[in-house]
Amino acid sequence: MADLVGNVLVAQSGGPTAVINASIAGVIQEAGKHPDLIEEIYGGLNGILGILNEELIDIQEEKRAVIEGLKHTPAAALGTCRYKIDFKKNPELAAKDMERLFQVFQAHNIRYFFYVGGNDSQDTAHKIHDEAVKRGYELRVIGVPKTIDNDLPHTDHCPGYGSVIKYNATTVMEIAADVSSMATDNGACCFIEVMGRQAGWIAAGTVLAKRTPNDAPHIILLPEVRLNEEAFLLKVQETLAANAFCVVVVGEGVRNAAGEELAADRRKLDAFGHPVLSGAAERVAELVSSKLKTRTRTVKLGYAQRAAAHCASEVDVLEAAACGEAAVRAAIDGKSGQMVKIVRLQNKPYRWTTDLQDLKEIANAERTIPREWLDADGFLPNATFIEYAHPLIEGTLHLPEEGGLPKYVTLQKARIEKKLPPRP
Amino acid sequence: MADLVGNVLVAQSGGPTAVINASIAGVIQEAGKHPDLIEEIYGGLNGILGILNEELIDIQEEKRAVIEGLKHTPAAALGTCRYKIDFKKNPELAAKDMERLFQVFQAHNIRYFFYVGGNDSQDTAHKIHDEAVKRGYELRVIGVPKTIDNDLPHTDHCPGYGSVIKYNATTVMEIAADVSSMATDNGACCFIEVMGRQAGWIAAGTVLAKRTPNDAPHIILLPEVRLNEEAFLLKVQETLAANAFCVVVVGEGVRNAAGEELAADRRKLDAFGHPVLSGAAERVAELVSSKLKTRTRTVKLGYAQRAAAHCASEVDVLEAAACGEAAVRAAIDGKSGQMVKIVRLQNKPYRWTTDLQDLKEIANAERTIPREWLDADGFLPNATFIEYAHPLIEGTLHLPEEGGLPKYVTLQKARIEKKLPPRP
Numbered sequence: 060m061a062d063l064v065g066n067v068l069v070a071q072s073g074g075p076t077a078v079i080n081a082s083i084a085g086v087i088q089e090a091g092k093h094p095d096l097i098e099e100i101y102g103g104l105n106g107i108l109g110i111l112n113e114e115l116i117d118i119q120e121e122k123r124a125v126i127e128g129l130k131h132t133p134a135a136a137l138g139t140c141r142y143k144i145d146f147k148k149n150p151e152l153a154a155k156d157m158e159r160l161f162q163v164f165q166a167h168n169i170r171y172f173f174y175v176g177g178n179d180s181q182d183t184a185h186k187i188h189d190e191a192v193k194r195g196y197e198l199r200v201i202g203v204p205k206t207i208d209n210d211l212p213h214t215d216h217c218p219g220y221g222s223v224i225k226y227n228a229t230t231v232m233e234i235a236a237d238v239s240s241m242a243t244d245n246g247a248c249c250f251i252e253v254m255g256r257q258a259g260w261i262a263a264g265t266v267l268a269k270r271t272p273n274d275a276p277h278i279i280l281l282p283e284v285r286l287n288e289e290a291f292l293l294k295v296q297e298t299l300a301a302n303a304f305c306v307v308v309v310g311e312g313v314r315n316a317a318g319e320e321l322a323a324d325r326r327k328l329d330a331f332g333h334p335v336l337s338g339a340a341e342r343v344a345e346l347v348s349s350k351l352k353t354r355t356r357t358v359k360l361g362y363a364q365r366a367a368a369h370c371a372s373e374v375d376v377l378e379a380a381a382c383g384e385a386a387v388r389a390a391i392d393g394k395s396g397q398m399v400k401i402v403r404l405q406n407k408p409y410r411w412t413t414d415l416q417d418l419k420e421i422a423n424a425e426r427t428i429p430r431e432w433l434d435a436d437g438f439l440p441n442a443t444f445i446e447y448a449h450p451l452i453e454g455t456l457h458l459p460e461e462g463g464l465p466k467y468v469t470l471q472k473a474r475i476e477k478k479l480p481p482r483p
Numbered sequence: 484m485a486d487l488v489g490n491v492l493v494a495q496s497g498g499p500t501a502v503i504n505a506s507i508a509g510v511i512q513e514a515g516k517h518p519d520l521i522e523e524i525y526g527g528l529n530g531i532l533g534i535l536n537e538e539l540i541d542i543q544e545e546k547r548a549v550i551e552g553l554k555h556t557p558a559a560a561l562g563t564c565r566y567k568i569d570f571k572k573n574p575e576l577a578a579k580d581m582e583r584l585f586q587v588f589q590a591h592n593i594r595y596f597f598y599v600g601g602n603d604s605q606d607t608a609h610k611i612h613d614e615a616v617k618r619g620y621e622l623r624v625i626g627v628p629k630t631i632d633n634d635l636p637h638t639d640h641c642p643g644y645g646s647v648i649k650y651n652a653t654t655v656m657e658i659a660a661d662v663s664s665m666a667t668d669n670g671a672c673c674f675i676e677v678m679g680r681q682a683g684w685i686a687a688g689t690v691l692a693k694r695t696p697n698d699a700p701h702i703i704l705l706p707e708v709r710l711n712e713e714a715f716l717l718k719v720q721e722t723l724a725a726n727a728f729c730v731v732v733v734g735e736g737v738r739n740a741a742g743e744e745l746a747a748d749r750r751k752l753d754a755f756g757h758p759v760l761s762g763a764a765e766r767v768a769e770l771v772s773s774k775l776k777t778r779t780r781t782v783k784l785g786y787a788q789r790a791a792a793h794c795a796s797e798v799d800v801l802e803a804a805a806c807g808e809a810a811v812r813a814a815i816d817g818k819s820g821q822m823v824k825i826v827r828l829q830n831k832p833y834r835w836t837t838d839l840q841d842l843k844e845i846a847n848a849e850r851t852i853p854r855e856w857l858d859a860d861g862f863l864p865n866a867t868f869i870e871y872a873h874p875l876i877e878g879t880l881h882l883p884e885e886g887g888l889p890k891y892v893t894l895q896k897a898r899i900e901k902k903l904p905p906r907p
Contacts (some may be wrong), residue, residue, distance in 0.1 A: 075661045134660035141665075229888055233790035236558035236891065237499045249786060268888065338765070357762075361782035362673060366657035370793060372887065452887035463796065463876035464653055464691065467660065 063197055064096050065170025067387075069118075070103035070110060071135040071205075072142075072176035072183065076219030077226075077368040078379035079205045080129040080136045082175045085383020086203070087118055087126050090171070093391055101167065101475060105138035106176070107183055111156060113163050113477045120473035128468030130376055131458050133368035136470050143179055144186055157190050159482055164198060166478040171199050171390045173383070177206035177217070178425060181398055185418035188396035199390040202398035202418055203382050207365045209260035212424045213416040214400035218382055219365070221375030221451030224264025226367040227253050227360065228452065231308060232268040234358060235275030238304045247304035248295065248347055251276075252340030252359045255310045258427045259283050261364075262310035263440040264448050275306035276439075280343065282312030283427050284437035286321070292350055294438055299353065309340040369465050373454025378411065385413040409450035487621055488520050489594025491811075493542075494527030494534060495559040495629075496600035496607065500643030501650075501792040502803035503629045504553040504560045506599045509807020510627070511542055511550050514595070517815055525591065525899060529562035530600070531607055535583050537901045539591060544897035552892030554800055555882050557792035560894050567603055568610055581614050583906055588622060590902040595623050595814045597807070601630035601641070605822055606846035612820035623814040626822035626842055627806050631789045633684035636848045637840040638824035642806055643789070645799030645875035648688025650791035651677050651784065652876065655732060656692040658782060659699030662728045671728035672719065672771055675700075676764035676783040679734045680744075682851045683707050685788075686734035687864040688872050699730035700863075704767065706736035707851050708861035710745070716774050718862055723777065733764040793889050797878025802835065809837040833874030 069086045071079055083102075090097050100118040103110040116137075118126075129136055144160075146153040163169070174184040184202040191198035204211050209220035231251060238249045255261040259281030268275060277298040280286060298305040313321050322339035344355040382399045389397060397415040404410040430437075432444040440448075459466040493510045495503055507526075514521050524542040527534040540561075542550075553560055568584075570577040587593070598608040608626040615622035628635050633644035655675060662673045679685040683705030692699060701722040704710060722729040737745050746763040768779035806823045813821060821839040828834040854861075856868040864872075883890040 071664075075664050132660070133657050135664035138664050138666070225887055229793050230787050230791075232888060232891070233557050233792060234786045236556070237786045237790040240495075240499050240559035240562050242562070251787075267886070356785060357783065358785035358787050359781065359783040360787065361780060362658045362661045363654050363675075363782050363784065366661040367654070368657060369653050449886060454887065455884060457881060460879060462691070462694075462873060463649055463878065464656060467656070 062096055063170050063199065064098065065168045066099040066101060067097050067171040067173070068101045068103055068110070068115070068164070068167070068169045069173040070106050070175070071137050071139045072106035072174060072180035073139060073206065074177070074365060075134040075139060076205055076207050076365050077133045077222040077371045078218050078375050079175055080132045080134070081376045081379035082203045082205060082218060082383035083136060084126050084129040085380035086173050086387055089384040089387035093387070096391060097171065101169070102137045102470070104472070106140040106142065106180070107144065107160070108140040108142040109138065110163055111159050112482055113479050115167060115475040116470065116472045117475055121470055125468045125470065130380055131368055131371065131456050132467040133366040141179070144183055157186070160187065161190065161194060161196060162479055164196065167475065170197060171387070173201055173203055173386050173390070175203040175205050175383070177208065178211060178422065181211070181418055182422035184398070185396065185422045188418060191395070199393070199395040201386040201390050201394065202421065203386045204398060204400065207261060208255060208258055210258040210425045210427065211421060212426045213420060215403040215411070216401060216451060218375060218379035220260060220264070221372035222367065222370070223254070223261055223364050224267065224448060225372040225452035226370040227261065227265050227364055228267040229370055230360065231265045231276050231306060235268065235306045238306060239302070242303035247299070248307070248344070248353050248355045250307050250309055250340040250344045250355060250357045252309045252311055252357065254364060255282060256312040257282055257425055259310045260428060262308050263428055263444055265308045266440045266445060267448055267452060273302055276308045277302070277305050278438045279308045279310070279440065280313040281310050281428065281437070282314060284433070285314050285316050285318060287316065288346065290436060292347065294436070295347055295351060307343065309343050311339045313339050313343070368467070369458060371456055372452045373456055374409070374451055376456065381413055389415055406446060406450060409453065486520055487594050487623065488522065489592045490523040490525060491521050491595040491597070492525045492527055492534070492539070492588070492591070492593045493597040494530050494599070495561050495563045496530035496598060496604035497563060497565065497630065498789060499558040499563060500629055500631050500789050501557045501646040501795045502642050502799050503599055504556045504558070505800045505803035506627045506629060506642060506807040507560060508550050508553040509804035510597050510811055513808040513811035517811070520815060521595065525593070526561045526894070528896070530564040530566065530604070531568065531584070532564035532566040533562065534587055535580060536906050537587050537903055539899040540894065540896045541899055545894055549892045549894065554804055555792055555795065555880050556891040557790040565603070568607055581610070584611065585614065585618060585620060586903055588620065591899065594621060595811070597625055597627055597810050597814070599627040599629050599807070601632065601635065602846065602849065605635070605842055608822070609820065609842035609846045612842060615819070623817070623819040625810040625814050625818065626845065627810045628822060628824065631685060632679060632682055634682040634849045634851070635845060636850045637844060639827040639835070640825060640875060642799060642803035644684060644688070645796035645802070646791065646794070647685055647788050648691065648872060649796040649876035650794040651685065651689050651788055652691040653794055654784065655689045655700050655730060659692065659730045662730060663726070666727040671723070672731070672768070672777050672779045674731050674733055674764040674768045674779060674781045676733045676735055676762050676781065678788060679706060680736035681706055681849060683734045684852060686732050687852055687868055689732045690864045690869060691872055691876060697726055700732045701726070701729050702862045703732045703864065704734055704737040705852065705861070706734050706738060708857070709738050709740050709742060711740065712770065714860060716771065718860070719771055720775060731767065733767050735763045737763050737767070792891070793882060795880055796876045797880055798833070798875055800880065805837055813839055830870060830874060833877065
């Protein structure tokens with residue numbers, strides 16, 4: 060393998076997480092260790108969309124302390140996008156975009172490209188790798204996994220997942236303490252909506268709040284399990300009879316018996332054309348209040364859960380950074396068209412390492428919770444799931460503070476001079 | 484003042500907070516320092532409601548470490564209630580309840596009664612004090628303030644308030660980082676609903692997340708300020724034009740120009756024909772999406788905010804415990820019919836002490852935000868408010884952990900043998 064000398068470009072894509080910046084820090088810090096091969100380190104603003112517009116920043120202009128601070132800073136410090144290069148939907152635009160991307164790569168001698176993101180982003184990375192091969196443009200493309208949804212295949216789990224379930228499980232535990240201490244009041248049914256459209260990994264993770272059989276969450280509604288209204292209402296009644304309160308975690312993508320999303324509002328579509336979900340917990344609470352004549356309360360954590368760096372998992376932060384570092388080492392080693400994955404070595408004590416997987420085996424595949432990881436009635440994950448999820452929430456960061464609030468960093472974003480005419 | 488020898492009864496009432504248990508710990512620890520006067524320390528389960536049912540527990544049976552652990556444990560460890568002794572609504576029942584209460588006090592030689600709660604609870608404490616005087620039953624009644632709503636008069640602020648605004652401001656800061664990094668997406672308007680039906684103290688407190696003029700929250704909608712739709716939509720547009728994203732904090736009690744609560748609108752019917760009680764944030768988001776044709780997201784923190792002990796303010800915890808201690812010292816000192824209040828001595832550095840206020844001046848009065856603490860347009864609190872609120876969120880606890888989650892304590896609740904026939 061001939062040494063490849065040139066510049067690094069790193070970018071982020073898709074929904075942010077509490078630890079996606081830790082992966083960026085990992086890429087940058089590892090890239091800095093190879094000055095013989097890597098000349099400049101650039102950040103692409105707002106993922107592929109910013110790169111198409113030649114919006115690059117000079118990472119060398121950032122303070123080292125800021126790069127280190129990225130490891131505890133939520134959201135996407137470089138900005139993100141949901142832009143897709145879609146040859147099926149719009150082949151002409153996709154071809155133009157691809158041409159433009161390689162013009163940008165060429166103009167700035169980009170030889171190493173790291174894209175941190177979920178399914179769609181890995182698909183983009185895969186296409187860029189294929190295109191580079193086709194063009195004979197020497198480029199090493201490595202995907203870095205990121206998604207709170209935990210739905211990427213082949214990796215044991217995804218950076219971002221441990222933190223979202225640590226925060227959500229903490230929140231469920233705290234809300235349960237509140238609701239249980241109010242159990243003489245008639246509002247003792249609480250419905251907590253969490254993210255997860257297709258896969259219930261996030262909702263399932265709240266089971267970690269359960270330390271004894273009577274603890275909350277009492278019921279978890281997953282998108283993978285069609286809602287059996289009768290069985291559900293019976294279980295709520297049983298829980299109220301036993302505990303005088305009931306906490307239900309509602310995955311936003313929960314479906315009715317006909318397989319339709321309870322909360323889908325098909326009038327509203329996101330940039331990928333998926334319906335925007337809102338109010339699954341409200342819908343389930345309505346069902347319970349109308350059928351069981353009990354007062355209900357709802358909580359919708361929304362963006363709060365994926366941005367909650369103040370409650371991030373230390374394991375998750377370490378793994379996210381390590382995935383960034385491993386991506387750079389793989390590229391330096393001559394690899395391309397791969398995604399870094401996390402491999403679990405053992406559970407007690409938890410040990411893990413990273414490896415690589417072909418991007419073509421990642422792109423656009425989705426992993427849902429195996430049915431055998433759930434109880435017979437489908438209302439709670441079982442011991443197999445708990446064994447899987449528990450190590451991922453271990454360890455808490457002690458964040459630097461300012462005025463009683465976490466002190467997060469922001470990049471200075473010194474722009475690289477554009478060399479191309481504006482994108483047509 | 485003759486020494487009064489007898490037993491302590493402590494109970495909690497109203498909505499829980501992150502630090503109401505710290506006040507209980509303060510009462511218990513201080514009471515333990517006066518063995519010459521205080522023979523037994525009892526806890527009343529579920530506030531006045533449990534006391535009426537003679538449901539008392541023996542605090543001496545609890546481990547000292549558990550009592551100390553109450554200082555970082557959210558919700559009401561003794562249970563709470565919303566039960567009121569209401570002479571106006573039902574004078575016959577109220578008289579019966581009062582008679583029963585004093586039977587319980589007499590049966591268990593209760594001579595010191597500490598009630599931790601908000602407006603209604605202080606009203607109850609006040610009535611019990613008056614009744615004791617009327618009956619010539621030697622009883623010292625001291626109220627301990629508690630409410631996330633921060634609406635009790637005469638006290639500088641209420642224990643519970645600092646923690647809820649620390650958590651909410653942290654959450655707003657994190658959500659803002661997320662939304663801003665997604666600002667190329669068309670969902671860059673986020674509406675975060677927080678508690679506060681009559682008073683906007685909680686919503687206003689999120690302004691602490693703002694460190695530069697462009698930071699979130701960009702707009703805070705308070706129940707005290709009737710919503711001027713036109714001015715509001717204009718301000719959202721201006722914010723989007725300037726920042727490409729907009730974060731709005733919505734107090735749940737926000738009112739329209741006619742003075743009606745937005746969230747109480749009942750035009751929509753669900754599948755069962757019942758009115759949909761959509762949240763205030765949902766309603767404001769609908770307004771923005773329909774008028775400005777921009778995509779919106781909502782977050783409803785609900786119970787999560789008042790139970791978030793993992794993000795409690797250290798100042799708040801110290802003050803809550805100190806209020807409990809001060810209540811016991813006041814009672815030992817011969818006082819009754821008073822509530823402990825917090826007095827601010829100076830701001831930089833923040834110094835405070837406790838004092839007492841007649842319960843008759845507290846009960847059923849509500850304090851809202853002074854208009855002069857808000858900007859001219861009413862959309863943000865000003866520097867006066869910030870100076871007031873900032874010291875209250877200082878300091879972060881490092882909670883003990885178990886399996887990656889906070890380790891909260893629960894009381895063993897050894898019941899005191901009942902001496903009376905059941906409540907009729």
